[in-house]
Amino acid sequence: MLTGDLRESHKLQWVLLVLMLLVVAAALLVMQGIxxxxxxxxxxEHLAGQVRVIEQNMDRQIAATRAALGSVLSDWVFFSSLPSGHELSNLRLQSLSEAMPGIRTMLILTPQGLVLSSNRAELIGRDFAERDYVRAVLLHPDPDTLYVSQPFRTVLDVYALNMTRVSLWPDGRPLNIVSATLDPDFFGILMESIRYAPDMWVAMAHGDGVLFNHVPPREELLGADLARPGSLFTRHMESGEEATVFEGVAATTGESILMAQRTIAPPELQMDKPLVVAVARSRQAVFAGWTQKTIALAALWCVLVLVSVGSMAFYQRRQRHLIGIIMEEEASRQRAEEEVRQLAFNDPLTGLPNRRLLLDRMRQLQAASLRRGRLSALLYVDLDHFKALNDHLGHDRGDEFLRRLAQHMLACVRDEDTVARLGGDEFVVMLSVLSSQADEAVQQASVVAEKILHLVRADPLAVRVEPHCSASIGITLFGNRAEAVEEILKRADIAMYRVKMAGRDGVEILDAGSSTYSASHTGAMSDTGVPPPGAA
Structure with a gap:
């Protein structure tokens, strides 16, 4: 296993690697964002500049158209008084339309919509009373207004719009109407001239939102209503600005675009309706190069992640392998040391502390008991008739009995207490931090002693021989005064031998500093001399 320090080191390395990769990713994102x-x-800026070019050309064209319409109205007063005035007027209109490529057709009409003169002979005498450009003039006749009609399909099958002016009688009634049909092909050439990318398109619409012209040509889009709620056209008109640049979805195609729009309605031309010209590009095309670069950078970052993660994993795996070898060698050394320590301080049969470790712990507990003012107790346990059990059942069963008894005694005490084997069939139980009152401490120790007696009596192997195997337990308290641990152990040993003299299978308590004792078993006790420790 990895040590705690190595695990923390590896975690820190991964954290630093992740942070480094995130910093690189953030730097790439910021760079690409900028x-x-x-x-x-x-x-x-480019789109706005292009739409401005169209607007400037349109301003000049509309101004020329307005002037031409005014001139035609003035000339008509003269031509209409001549016998051949209609023919002269037709020639005049024809020369004007040829001189002005932005005008396709010119008409002079009566207030009732009847064509009096035109550059196109096939239109003379036609009735256009229902046309929007005639009805709008009659609704609000004003000689200073340049009327811009809704786009419509002409009788010559051209989708166009008209610009119209009117002359009035002195009483304010319409006298004559002159109208010019704008040539969509001419404006298409103008619009095409400012396109600088294949995905770019240019459109022109009436101020009411009807699409008039589209480059590249899209016949199916002509006449489309752009004045939908939330459309780019509506946003432009509602902004009140002459020029805007918006991003969004095209109302006609549903494509995500970047669009520059400009309203064409110079105040000096007094147009009743404006025109709106738009130049747009697909956002996908605009950012195509950027997208490819971003994908390439993302791929490089992924490669960096794979290489750095793989390298880190290989480095840490190699490090773990080397540390594992070192730790295995260290574990082998520690196991060897532990075996030596076990042999030095533990009983090889039961694994319990031996006499050396017991004495060391007694010294520590003696010092702690003196500081705390709390008593401790030592229980000296010697098995009765254990030799008979060994002789009759065999030494392997005797060893099994000792190991099982050791585990049972450990279960009778607390973690801070100690159970030790001195050798053969002799055990010592050290109870730490009992009551500060001697009577209560004796009572606490006696409870443990009685449990041990019961455990020995109840063991299945103990009753298989005659006489039955039992235990003699001597108890003494310590910790209320300074004394050598050997003296404490000797005192408990004396108490245990008094139990054996009294008939075994019992408990004796020997007070510290005196030869008085008390018995916990039934039967007479003698006041005569006590055999020395180790006597049979």
């Missing part, structure tokens, strides 16, 4: 923001800012 680059992405830079790309977006640059693209917004």
């Amino acid at each position: 680059e992405r923001q830079s790309i977006e800012v640059r693209e917004r």
Whole structure:
């Protein structure tokens, strides 16, 4: 197993590695985030610049159209008074439309919508009273207003819109209407000229949100209503700004885009409705290079993770292997030392402390008892008739009996107490930190002694021989005065031999500093001399 220090070291190494990888990842994210923001800012500025180019060209074209319409109205007053005025007016309109490539068709109409003159002979005499560009003029006739119609499909099958002006009688009634149909192809060329990427598209819409032109051509989108709640067109119009750049979803295609929009309605042209031009790019295309670079950096980071994690795992596995060898050698050394220590301080049969370890613990407990003012007790246990058990049942059964008795005695005491084997069939139980009152301490020790007596009597092997195997236990207290541990052990030994003299299978307590004792078994006790320790 790894030591605690090595485990903590490995944990720290992993924490540092993870932190390093996270720092690298954070640095890459910040770097890519800054680059992405830079790309977006640059693209917004570029789109805004392109839509501004269209707006400038549209302003000039609309101003020229307004001037041409005003000129046509003035000329019509003169041409209408001439016998061949209609033919001259038609030629005039034809020359104007040819000189102005942004105008496809020019019409002079009566207030009732009847075409009086046109650059296209097939339209003369047609009735366009229901057209939006006629009805809007009649609803609010104003000679200074340039009317911008809703996009519509002309009788010549072209999707376009008209710009219209009106002249009035002195009483304010409409006199004549002049209208110019804008050429979507001309504006398509203008819109195409500012495209600098294949994914880029340009669109022009009426101020009411109807799509008028789209480059690249998308016939299915013409006439689409862009004025939907939350659309980019609606956001632009609601902003009140002349120019905006938004990101979002295109209302016509559902594509995620970056779009610059600009409202075309110069105040001096007095347009009743504005036009809105938009330039957009797919966000996916805008950030395609950035995305590829990000994927490459992410792949490199993953490789870094795999290499660093693999290297760390290999290094730590190698380190654990080397530490394992060192620890195995250390464990072998410790096992050898433990075996030596066991032989020096423990009984090889039962594993209990031997006489040397017992005396050492007695010295420590004696000092602790003196400091605390608490008594301790020593129980000297000697088995009765154990030789008969060995002779009749064999030494292997005798050893089994001793080992089982050792475990039973350990179960009778606390963890802080000590059970030791002095040799043969002699055991010592040391009870630490009893009551400070001698009577109570004697009572506590006697309870343990009675348990041990019962354990010996109840053992199955003890009753298989005659006489039955039993125990003689001598008890003495210590810890209330300084004395040698050998004296304490000798006193307990004397108490135990008095039990044997009194008939065995009992408990005797010998007070410290006196030769008085008390008996816990029935039967007469003698006051005569006591045999020395170790007597049979």
